[in-house]
Structures are given as C-alpha cells and as structure tokens.
Amino acid sequence: RKEVEQDPGPFNVPEGATVAFNCTYSNSASQSFFWYRQDCRKEPKLLMSVYSSGNEDGRFTAQLNRASQYISLLIRDSKLSDSATYLCVVNRDDKIIFGKGTRLHILP
Amino acid sequence: ETGVTQSPTHLIKTRGQQVTLRCSSQSGHNTVSWYQQALGQGPQFIFQYYREEENGRGNFPPRFSGLQFPNYSSELNVNALELDDSALYLCASSPRTTLPYEQYFGPGTRLTVT
Numbered sequence: 747r748k749e750v751e752q753d754p755g756p757f758n759v760p761e762g763a764t765v766a767f768n769c770t771y772s773n774s775a776s777q778s779f780f781w782y783r784q785d786c787r788k789e790p791k792l793l794m795s796v797y798s799s800g801n802e803d804g805r806f807t808a809q810l811n812r813a814s815q816y817i818s819l820l821i822r823d824s825k826l827s828d829s830a831t832y833l834c835v836v837n838r839d840d841k842i843i844f845g846k847g848t849r850l851h852i853l854p
Numbered sequence: 855e856t857g858v859t860q861s862p863t864h865l866i867k868t869r870g871q872q873v874t875l876r877c878s879s880q881s882g883h884n885t886v887s888w889y890q891q892a893l894g895q896g897p898q899f900i901f902q903y904y905r906e907e908e909n910g911r912g913n914f915p916p917r918f919s920g921l922q923f924p925n926y927s928s929e930l931n932v933n934a935l936e937l938d939d940s941a942l943y944l945c946a947s948s949p950r951t952t953l954p955y956e957q958y959f960g961p962g963t964r965l966t967v968t
Contacts, residue, residue: 778955780956788961789959789960789961789962790897790944791856792956792957795956833896833897839910840902840904840909841912842899842902842957843899844889844896844898846894846896
C-alpha cells in the first residue's frame with residue numbers, strides 16, 4: 747500500500763460547481779499536510795497547508811481527519827483556471843511524500 | 855515567482871554518463887529538497903539538505919548524491935545514468951523554522967537519458 751493515496755481522476759466538473767477530493771495516508775506519525783497544485787509541465791505550487799482545525803482560503807477549504815487518516819480539499823464556485831492536478835503532500839520525520847495527484851478539469 | 859531557480863532547464867545525456875543539476879534557494883531559506891518526477895507521477899522525494907547536511911533521504915540508490923553550500927544553494931549529482939532516470943528534477947526550498955515546513959519549488963530541470 748502506498749503511503750499517500752489519491753484518486754487520480756480525472757474529475758470533470760462544470761464551471762461554478764463544488765468539487766471535493768480526498769487523500770489518505772497510511773502512517774499515523776505523519777506530522778504536517780499540504781495541498782499543492784501543478785499545471786501541465788510546470789512545477790508544483792503550494793495551495794495551502796492543512797491544519798487540524800481545518801482552514802479556508804477563499805474558495806478553498808482543507809480538512810484533516812487524523813482518526814481516519816485522510817485530508818480533503820473542497821473547491822467552491824469552481825473556475826476554469828482551477829483546472830490542474832492537485833497533489834496531496836504528507837511530511838513525516840524529514841521525509842516528504844507526495845501523492846500521485848488528482849486531475850481536475852473544469853468544463854465551461 | 856518563488857525565487858527558487860534551477861539550471862539547466864533541459865539536459866540530454868547518454869546512459870552511463872554523470873550529471874550535475876543546480877538549485878538556488880529562496881532568500882532566507884536554509885533547507886533544500888530534491889525530487890524526481892516521472893511523467894504522470896507525483897514527485898518522489900530524493901533527499902533534503904539542511905544547513906549543509908543531508909537530513910532525510912527517500913528510496914534512491916547512492917548514485918544519487920548531493921551537496922548544499924554555505925549560501926544554501928544545492929547540487930544534485932547522478933552517476934552512471936540509466937534510461938529510467940529521465941524525468942523532471944525539482945528542487946524546493948523552505949525556511950524550516952516551525953512546522954509545517956512549507957516548500958517552494960523551482961521550475962525544474964528536464965533530464966533526458968538516451
């Protein structure tokens with residue numbers, strides 16, 4: 747079993763809709779969690795850190811569930827520019843583990 | 855822009871050769887991590903350098919080695935290149951003050967091994 751798992755998608759979602767992704771991690775000692783977005787043939791860009799209490803940044807909401815060992819990302823009122831691959835990242839003991847990413851296509 | 859730069863942008867090498875990739879971290883960041891990203895995959899952690907010492911390593915063989923310099927810039931060296939080493943190599947820097955260690959990526963070096 748991979749240490750960080752994501753549904754690869756693609757998720758095809760109409761503009762304006764709400765979409766949510768989950769990411770599961772297998773090691774309960776994981777310490778910090780992030781969502782990155784990556785556009786085609788570009789480097790990953792930090793979208794947001796994920797805090798235990800959950801956090802929001804504009805249309806984006808991230809949640810952490812330590813008991814079930816998953817993190818989630820919710821995107822509200824999706825825009826065409828949200829089309830990208832969303833990478834879940836887990837940090838444990840100076841190891842940083844990326845998921846394979848979930849591809850999101852926002853449809854006009 | 856993150857302020858993290860990498861060189862070269864693209865590189866073509868032959869199997870068995872050696873390659874050195876370079877990364878300049880963002881100002882004020884003392885930690886650099888290197889990743890390998892194959893097509894269609896997430897980045898795979900190679901190793902991390904903190905204040906010139908290796909501080910964490912992924913599942914990569916010893917022919918992947920690195921250095922960090924006093925100005926916190928870094929090099930990734932790969933010896934005895936194999937065809938499977940063809941990938942995008944990313945470096946990321948972080949300030950490493952308190953958790954979470956948010957990382958900021960450079961644009962990457964695309965390595966092709968023929």
